[in-house]
Amino acid sequence: MTKPKIIINFKLYENACGQSALNLAEIVEKISMEENFPVAIAVNPVDIQTVSNGVNIPVFSQHFDPVAFGNFTGSVSPYVLKESGVIGSLINHSEKKLDRNDLKESIQLAKKLKFFCAVCLNDPNEVAEYFGYEPDAFVLEPKELIGGDISVSKAKFNVIKEFNDMMNGKDFYVGAGIKNQEDVQISLSLGAYGVLVSSGVVNAEDPYSVLLDLVSAFKK
Numbered sequence: 397m398t399k400p401k402i403i404i405n406f407k408l409y410e411n412a413c414g415q416s417a418l419n420l421a422e423i424v425e426k427i428s429m430e431e432n433f434p435v436a437i438a439v440n441p442v443d444i445q446t447v448s449n450g451v452n453i454p455v456f457s458q459h460f461d462p463v464a465f466g467n468f469t470g471s472v473s474p475y476v477l478k479e480s481g482v483i484g485s486l487i488n489h490s491e492k493k494l495d496r497n498d499l500k501e502s503i504q505l506a507k508k509l510k511f512f513c514a515v516c517l518n519d520p521n522e523v524a525e526y527f528g529y530e531p532d533a534f535v536l537e538p539k540e541l542i543g544g545d546i547s548v549s550k551a552k553f554n555v556i557k558e559f560n561d562m563m564n565g566k567d568f569y570v571g572a573g574i575k576n577q578e579d580v581q582i583s584l585s586l587g588a589y590g591v592l593v594s595s596g597v598v599n600a601e602d603p604y605s606v607l608l609d610l611v612s613a614f615k616k
């Protein structure tokens with residue numbers, strides 16, 4: 397897999413569930429192909445198999461639990477996800493926080509399975525505790541900006557810089573409130589490898605145009 401530069405979190409937005417999940421995934425795939433640009437999507441567990449069968453872009457889970465097969469009612473197992481063609485996941489998203497031990501165990505399990513694991517954190521202060529576990533990527537997402545119109549790149553300039561310093565050269569993503577080319581450009585100029593986006597694309601009237609605009613920021 398080419399590491400995605402944009403990850404689109406479908407969350408449980410109505411525009412990105414059921415048949416709409418597949419429709420949106422096809423739009424993302426079209427842009428990814430036309431622009432020859434790596435974009436991944438993080439899909440809810442109910443739709444993940446259908447979407448993964450339907451498109452040829454990396455499909456991520458929005459969460460997984462540190463479990464294999466067995467008596468784990470209601471859990472999302474990375475073993476099962478892998479069998480469904482899912483190649484990685486977000487973890488510890490603000491809307492699906494894990495306790496510290498579960499998060500560490502999850503990162504270790506993902507490494508063992510070679511399952512791409514992007515660990516979401518709200519604050520640079522959280523990095524030190526997990527850095528040594530070497531997940532594939534970290535994502536900085538200040539909770540209060542998620543779903544809003546002010547982007548992390550505009551509101552948290554210094555926080556991104558601090559996060560970048562803590563990364564010690566490791567690739568990282570930023571997310572929250574990212575809506576346009578300028579938001580992406582600022583993020584990249586502050587050292588981010590890529591962005592995690594949700595409402596800006598998923599709830600846009602024209603997701604194709606918005607995503608194209610975001611992609612163009614990487615080509616400047």
Ligand code: G3P
Pocket residue numbers: 405489537541542543544571572573574592593594595596
């Ligand atoms: O996972 C992406 C995220 O939480 C940011 O959401 O809607 O601010 O792009 P949004």
